[in-house]
Amino acid sequence: MEIKTEQFVETAKRELKNPNSRIFLNLLPVVLSSLRELAMETFPDPDAAQEMGGIIRGEALARLPELLETFEKNASAAGAKIYWAKDSQAANEYILNLVLENQAGYITKGKSMVTEEMGLNELMIKNGIEVWETDLGEFIAQLLARPPFHIVGPAVNVPVDQIRDVFMEKIGLDKPTTDPVELGYAARRFLRDKFHEMKIGVTGVNFAVAETGTIINVENEGNIRFNKSSPKIQVSVMTIEKVIPDMKDAMHLLRLLCRNCTGQHIGSYVTMDTGPKKEDEIDGPEELHIIILDNGRSQIFQDTQTREVLRCIRCGGCLNICPVYGMIGGYPYGWAYSGPMGQLLAPLLLGLNRCHDHIWACTSCQACKVNCPAGIDHPGLLLYLRNKEVEGDSSLKAVPPAWTESLSYKVFSRIASNPMLWRLTSKLMRPVINRGAKDGKLKKGPGPLADWLKGRDFPEMPEKTFHERWSELKRS
């Protein structure tokens, strides 16, 4: 997937006018949020359960290096092969080598955000290896070459006639149909042969349990189960922050993940793998490769503020409640991660220079923070990143604002912090500023103020300042 994070504003403008996206943005977040509310009620104490999620994630990060070592030890003891990958390139090349060594010809993928982050598909295709996304939504998004619209429903907004056309063109759908179920079964039939003949299956990981060396995946379709049952080689990619202390924590987070994601109590299938298949088992992978990927996260970990982002368990709950996401959908974020979690992850992984709009597209309404089962303060962290951008923080590749902007703020702060200057300037500036006033509201302003006033309802400056009126009142 091409990274299009720089096109945030123009894509957002286009999406605001896209009727197909609008239908689902008016519906999906609302439905998922209310299902979530209902599902949370199944906890004896929903608030405490949610709080516990944050506590577990907090502990996992506080003990991260130790837990990673324990996980590696236990997973290796069970027969898994662990590969530590510094970045996407290392991880991609490791998988490519496996494909070439085993003459696999193609790979299938279970839904995984991290392999999208890595750009695994692009590298495979460049080397003549076919890649098949096997989650239905991802499969459609792949055929149409689009980024995910929503973390749970990557192609839920795509109209059926577009799906029909691309299925006829690319997977040999012979009878044209716009019935969603028929289209789904066409994908089932097409991918079933891929599942049957596959040599290598690639999945992500939802949780890696240190205590037992177990990796856990949650899904609804069964595609991940096929990727873990049919091929002789299974490759599961996890980023460093996926590791959690023990199985009890895993079960609690599993409940929170499913409830916050789709409002389900649990996904249709949860698979928990400890090592490859045993010698006497007829199916399951003979080799289980677990790639532990850093890709900049150890850098994010250095700063105790940005570290908080690594709590995320990718439930997507923050998307469904976000008023900005609810207007623009997933495309403007331009990458694997959208919504509030994407607004934090994308700038930290790609650099603030490529994700300027991500950190500003937030109303600071706090809804995501309140809903987050991992205890992330998204708005607080976005403010932190805005601050870093203004400071021009080089480790985050920040591009500071133009010198004219900094200068005007400096001048403003000088004037505003001196009462004499402030009174004098307000008096002098009043006629200049009020020139753009209409119906008591400022619509236009001089110079750079014009842009600033575009999205704000600012009242016209009154004829007299408070101080002027106050002294008049006292006199009378």
Add this chain to the structure above:
Amino acid sequence: MTKSTKDELLNRLKDAQTGKIPARIDLPPPFENALSKEELIEKFTNKLIEQEGVVYRTNNQTGTLEKLAQILAQEGVKKAMAAEDDVVKPLDLPAWGKHQGIEITTQFDYKNRESFKESIFNQVDAGITGADFAIAESGTLALVHDKYQARLISLAPILHIAVVPVERVVPVYESVTEKVYQGDNTPSQLTLITGPSMTADIQGIMFKGMHGPRRLIVILMD
């Protein structure tokens, strides 16, 4: 190469300022812990039905076989594959199937992985398995995969029938993980199954049988 990546990474994490481990809080026990055996069975049944699973209850092995015959006839199953786990094996389904006019094989009838896969992907109409646990919390089956419980039998065929002795109904997920992950005999895979395979990825329209079974039928056996 990979060794140094690992050390470099772990050292960087260890050198960073250590965060405080937050104190744990006490959660109230799950509702299911207070349920009687019969209430657990009821909850399991209701939860699975919510997910469009079908649940029957039988009194003994004979009743189970009668129910099974009925289901296979209704669903038009001609060929099925059965697991060899401790619930299904005693039913000796291959021999029983012969009397019913249904060809029932087990994985041990296939000489290798390829022929087993060919059959489970392309020939059988149903997979029949036992289950190690049935979890009341969410109407979930837990299957421990091993030599006798192949992974694809409960996944590849369009119909999955699971036979579960009622004494295997337990309250919550932890009731399962505490048993499965104690000691050294950790299974290569534990699968939790809640209803048939499903998706809502096209226009939010939900349907069953995306990649795995379209129907899940559970026979609870007393």
